[in-house]
Amino acid sequence: GNSVTQMEGPVTLSEEAFLTINCTYTATGYPSLFWYVQYPGEGLQLLLKATKADDKGSNKGFEATYRKETTSFHLEKGSVQVSDSAVYFCALLSGGSYIPTFGRGTSLIVHP
Amino acid sequence: DVKVTQSSRYLVKRTGEKVFLECVQDMDHENMFWYRQDPGLGLRLIYFSYDVKMKEKGDIPEGYSVSREKKERFSLILESASTNQTSMYLCASSSGSTNTGELFFGEGSRLTVL
Numbered sequence: 001g002n003s004v005t006q007m008e009g010p011v012t013l014s015e016e017a018f019l020t021i022n023c024t025y026t027a028t029g030y031p032s033l034f035w036y037v038q039y040p041g042e043g044l045q046l047l048l049k050a051t052k053a054d055d056k057g058s059n060k061g062f063e064a065t066y067r068k069e070t071t072s073f074h075l076e077k078g079s080v081q082v083s084d085s086a087v088y089f090c091a092l093l094s095g096g097s098y099i100p101t102f103g104r105g106t107s108l109i110v111h112p
Numbered sequence: 113d114v115k116v117t118q119s120s121r122y123l124v125k126r127t128g129e130k131v132f133l134e135c136v137q138d139m140d141h142e143n144m145f146w147y148r149q150d151p152g153l154g155l156r157l158i159y160f161s162y163d164v165k166m167k168e169k170g171d172i173p174e175g176y177s178v179s180r181e182k183k184e185r186f187s188l189i190l191e192s193a194s195t196n197q198t199s200m201y202l203c204a205s206s207s208g209s210t211n212t213g214e215l216f217f218g219e220g221s222r223l224t225v226l
Contacts (some may be wrong), residue, residue, distance in 0.1 A: 001219060032213045039194055043116070043217030044155075051213075089155070093213040098143050098206060099170075100215065104154035 002027045006090050006103035013080055013110050021075040021106045023064075023090035031092040033057075033066050033073040034100065038087040046087070047075075085110045115139075118218035125225050131190040131219050134201030139186050142208030144186035144217065146170075146178060149200040158201075160210060161186055193225045 005023040025033070032051045036044040048057030053068035062077045073090060090103040118135035137144065146158040147170075157170030159178040167178050175197060179187045186205075190197055200222050204215040 034213065036215075039218070043219045044204075044215070045213050049213065098208060099145075099157065099160055100213065102155045104152070104176065 002031070002092060002101040004090050004092055004093055004101050004103035006088075009087075009105075009107035011106060011108050013108070015082055015108075015110055015112050016079045017023055019075070019084075019108070021088055021090075021108070022036045023073045023103060024073065025071050025073065025090070025092050025101075027035040027071075027092055027094055027101075028072050030068075030097050031094045033064070034091040034093070035062070035075050036089040036091060036102075038089065038105070040086070044089060047089070080110045082106070082110050082112055084108060116203055116205055116216050116218040118201075118221045120221050121219065123221060125172060125193050125223065127225060129193050129225075131193050131223065133188040133190075133201055133203075133223070133226075135186045135188070135218055136184050137186075137203075137205040137216070138184065139207070139216065140183065140206060141205035142181065142183070144207045145204040145206075146176075146186065146188045147202045147204065148172070149202055149220070153183045155202065158188065190223075193223075195225050198225045199223060199225065213221070 003026045008033040033051045037047045046060040050057040050066035056065045087105045091100045093100045116137045147155045161180045177189045203218040
């Protein structure tokens with residue numbers, strides 16, 4: 001079956017530090033890959049996505065590249081802000097399915 | 113602005129009570145989902161609906177039922193609430209026709225069962 005593995009948190013950084021949150025997956029075929037973000041007290045919202053190998057998704061300064069050879073979709077940001085403090089979820093959706101598979105989430109805490 | 117609205121942000125119920133969690137979406141989406149979110153466990157799918165009156169069990173359906181009488185509304189029902197159902201419940205919807213894969217989430221309903 002499908003699965004998504006994320007690094008455990010919390011990840012604690014100072015403002016303006018570089019961020020990487022690792023995500024690897026197991027899936028049949030060629031899934032679409034997603035990063036969702038959950039700010040405190042809110043539901044999840046889509047941050048970025050990539051639908052095929054070597055695609056790069058980007059939004060709000062965050063980037064992730066779909067790496068088929070390493071089955072990875074790591075989230076990166078060059079300079080984090082306090083407002084980026086949230087929980088980040090990696091997810092995949094296999095072709096023909098409507099039900100995504102989520103990772104367990106990684107909490108990010110950014111200090112001023 | 114597209115929206116998924118959950119009727120209650122916070123609920124406190126007693127063991128054995130029947131609990132209804134309501135979710136409404138205004139995007140004409142075919143698919144609707146109920147998840148529960150617990151620390152360290154991430155999101156776990158309770159039920160999924162791909163059309164009116166259609167439903168499928170997710171990973172943890174025990175102790176829950178759902179109702180989808182209208183396309184825009186998906187209700188989660190706890191027939192007899194128990195303390196281990198204390199959790200954050202998230203409703204989501206997605207398009208079945210375009211299937212971009214993007215889910216739109218409500219803000220969540222935090223349920224405490226005493």
